[in-house]
Amino acid sequence: MTPVLSISGLRARLRGPDPSAFVIDGLSLQVNRGEVVALVGESGSGKTMTAYSVLRLLPPAIQLTEGEIRLGGQDVVAMETRRLRDVRGTLASIIFQEPMTSLNPLMTIERQIAEMLLTHGKATRQTAPERVIELLELVRMPDPQTRAKQYPHSLSGGLRQRAMIAMALACEPQILIADEPTTALDVTIQQQVMKLLLDLRDQLGMAILLITHDLGVVAEVADRVAVMYAGRIVEEGPVVELLEAPRHPYTAGLLACLPEGVGDTGRLIEIPGLPPKPGSIPEGCRFAPRCPSATELCTRVTPETRTEGVQAFACHHPRMPA
């Protein structure tokens, strides 16, 4: 069965004088039907840019240079603009971290959701309002009739994120890309929204690529986890194995940062040192300057990704399996 989303060898760089300023540097990732894959990593590791590149939404400052992205088997990179617009919202949808700024402040919730339906011919002007209410009910928006007529500023962050989700799901995409969908919300609201996403996954059967800082959430909701460091996936595997017995020192470092192990709403706090900036990525293993297990080999040779058991990782000196 073809995966819903398959990225291979993706590279994207900052436009400018430095040809080596890669923001995404050889990233490969697959998401299968109905699967929840978590993409985790420190700030600046390129998670958002990866999400953007799936629908070719990269900002003008960033240029996709190499690699392949397939959505439901179709090549997104080579796709012509007209076709790309059809794909956006129908094959894959995206929701963002900031529900405060992701909705147009001058349009009612109804209009913004209806716009998605009308653009893709999923409703007519007559049927759209009714369908919008159905969608708002689907995301458990309280009092949907009233909310539909309101502007984003009269909704709380949690309700706006529900509206965003309703919009993203309006055309029943096969995959929902959620870029830190709960980071900007209160803790209790975070849990409600996460639960909503999972319920919708069960109900509608779409896949979710969940970008998050929050390993607690990952443990609860993800089927698989991909750990990203400086533009590259350094470890990937099923959630239980990966969190219980990380093979890559970076994953282990992230886990060690959790206050009370996995399960709390622990954020990634700190691994000593800073991740490299695009353009100043060291030779060999890019994690070497911060890695407790680094050897001379690590600073010279870039580790290839290899698979052992269910986990894949890129490290010369992996930690012991469970």
Place this chain on the structure above:
Amino acid sequence: MSRNAQDLIRFVLRRLIQSLPILLGIATINFLFVNLAPGDAADVLAGEAGAASPEFMAALRERYGLDQPFYVQFLVYMGKLLTFDLGYSFRFSRPVTELLLGTLGPTLLLMSTAILFACSMGVFLGVLAARCVNRWPDYLISVGALIAYATPVFWLGLMMIVLFSVKLGWLPSSGMQTIGAGYTGWRKIGDVALHLIMPATVLGMYLTAFQVRLIRASMLEIGEQDFVTTARSKGLSEQTIAYRHVLRNAILPMVTMVGLQVGAILGGSVLIETVFAWPGLGRLAYNAVFQRDLNLLLGLLFLCSIMVVVTNILTEVAYRLIDPRIPLK
């Protein structure tokens, strides 16, 4: 909807009442300034008449209340103002109110055409420049705006007359209608429109340049906001994104700017109406100043302050109609 309409009417009424003290304050200042200048209406009239006996002067002063103490004159003036009696123009031998009402129409026509022209060109060219940012259409528009911005208005007016009226003979050089043609209906409207083209363009030029630059900058700024990425992720075309999502937000500063610039446009129309012999308030003001027609001048200043206040209320209403975040309070 009717609820909104009610709110709107209530808002406008409240604003109008709030601006009454402002208007009276402005009228007071106007009165003081005009009367601080040496000489009074009697001096002017007498001076024109050549010789004037002291008796004639005294009679004039008595007749127009100029012999009264200053504060009495002031109270009388304010009292009349409240009934829209702005006194009598000795120059034109007609009541000031009548003169003002006769010239208000042409000026409003000229100003609103200029503003409409500036805003629509501003939107059209500003959006075009923003969508072609750092490519040749953008450079062309930006340089053009800069030139328009820096061109003296009266010079431009004269040059246009030389080119379009004298050399090419396409457009009438002055006035609002063809004298003696006696057009009616559509012919008349067409005739006025033809006369309107040059003065409105010249009057709106500066504002156009301003708006083009404003809209361009504002489009670029709004274009980077998250909701634009959301719109793109929905599969909308760049055209739809620019006009439906970005422009609506980018237009807000333009509305504010129009409100702020109305005073300047009113000032500009004095110049333009004089150059193009447009029968409006501006030309009347020019005459009032040079002929020391004090009552007329006071009336004009008062009317201008009303116009500025009213446009400010209108821009506020427009802003609130576009932006739901600001309640009609």
